[in-house]
Amino acid sequence: MSLGTHHNGRGRPAPGAAEPLPAAADRIRQAVASVIEGKPEVVRMALTVLLAEGHLLIEDVPGVGKTMLAKALGRAVDCSVQRVQFTPDLLPGDITGVSVYHQETGEFEFNPGPVFANIVLGDEINRASPKTQSALLECMEEMQVSVDGTPRPLERPFMVVATQNPGDMEGTYPLPEAQRDRFMARIAVGYPAPQAELDMIDMHGADEPLERLAPAASVAEVRSMVEQVRTVHVAPGVRRYVVDLVAATRTSPALRLGASPRATLHLVRAARAYAALEGRAYVVPDDVQALAVPVLAHRLLLAPEARVERRTAEQVVAELVARLPIPSPR
Known part of the structure; x- marks a missing residue:
């Protein structure tokens, strides 16, 4: 069933019900x-x-x-x-x-x-x-x-x-x-x-x-x-995944400044919207991974060594996403 929608049994919203968010x-x-x-x-x-x-x-x-x-x-x-x-x-x-x-x-x-x-x-x-x-x-x-x-x-x-x-x-x-x-x-x-x-x-x-x-x-x-x-529901495992990903930016040797707690909140809120646009009432790790670069990269400052190597903040975030274990469905 689409998010926020009441149906009349024929696959259409009941009279007075909200339109499905994806539509x-x-x-x-x-x-x-x-x-x-x-x-x-x-x-x-x-x-x-x-x-x-x-x-x-x-x-x-x-x-x-x-x-x-x-x-x-x-x-x-x-x-x-x-x-x-x-x-x-x-x-x-x-x-x-x-x-x-x-x-x-x-x-x-x-x-x-x-x-x-x-x-x-x-x-x-x-x-x-x-x-x-x-x-x-x-x-x-x-x-x-x-x-x-x-x-x-x-x-x-x-x-x-x-x-x-x-x-x-x-x-x-x-x-x-x-x-x-x-x-x-x-x-x-x-x-x-x-x-x-x-x-x-x-x-x-x-x-x-x-x-x-x-x-x-x-x-x-x-x-x-x-x-x-x-x-939109965010399971405890997905929440921990977001926190671990943001924390990884703070300990990465390639970064001089990691993401803030505000970035954690922004990533969760964006993931909720991303999931809702897909017609889901819950967030999955794929939502977080798809949003990690656009939500986190612009907040980060590269370390001098990373600048010398001509790396970008987007590349660093993508590497952190690739290394971080994905939470189990349970």
């Missing part, structure tokens, strides 16, 4: 895939992070569709979307909002910034200064913004989708470790396959496909899917 999520996936050609795993990861109540970091070279992916996800859900173009002169108040004094009334009025939206697109986030990047720390972790000592809650669902160019490109600042740790997953879009690129030429030739994209789900439906994801 509801598939509508969003198809809507995004109609704009992002030939990248099903990238679209799936973005949807996984959305349903796991996380934030997504998309890192790749310019022109491969990072911003298009974020925009398509925002349009596929009928919710509020705000875009922030990160530049070197951007200030923290430009993101969170500021209090403005009105001389006529003698009072301060808070003008909310673009962070007060369901989906916030941070375009080229690593072109802003670390001080401005850090303006997102509180809202990404606590779902609120404090301005002038007053905490203001953000809307739910709330998701930051940030794009960044590789750190060795001109005019970029590295993201602070504390902020990287708040992103549930990091993905790369990559170049399209030749056939997908040919299809893209035809698709973008007549008009803009993003303009044709109609919402495939409402905010209420997304909230319902998030609640269903929270009920």
Whole structure:
């Protein structure tokens, strides 16, 4: 039986019952895939992070569709979307909002910034200064913004989708470790396959496909899917497997900085969403293995020896996954 669904004996949801999560999520996936050609795993990861109540970091070279992916996800859900173009002169108040004094009334009025939206697109986030990047720390972790000592809650669902160019490109600042740790997953879009690129030429030739994209789900439906994801069961053996995998990053000689306890929670939450998208009410080790690299690699710092050997954090995580024993079904 599909997650969160009541049936009437004929294989269909009973009247008034929730739509099966895989079916509801598939509508969003198809809507995004109609704009992002030939990248099903990238679209799936973005949807996984959305349903796991996380934030997504998309890192790749310019022109491969990072911003298009974020925009398509925002349009596929009928919710509020705000875009922030990160530049070197951007200030923290430009993101969170500021209090403005009105001389006529003698009072301060808070003008909310673009962070007060369901989906916030941070375009080229690593072109802003670390001080401005850090303006997102509180809202990404606590779902609120404090301005002038007053905490203001953000809307739910709330998701930051940030794009960044590789750190060795001109005019970029590295993201602070504390902020990287708040992103549930990091993905790369990559170049399209030749056939997908040919299809893209035809698709973008007549008009803009993003303009044709109609919402495939409402905010209420997304909230319902998030609640269903929270009920996915994680067996004690799988929990121990996650803890052991994260602990292995802290003792690996190839790493100077391992994954944090927040990474453990993020990996479990992402695995729940990943399993739910498969129509399962329980997490299996394969879910954890599939998510280990995108959830853990961006948080890690390589040891000098590993840098000399030109190893990557993704390679180190993959090696740890390959070595760690898989828990038994019992």
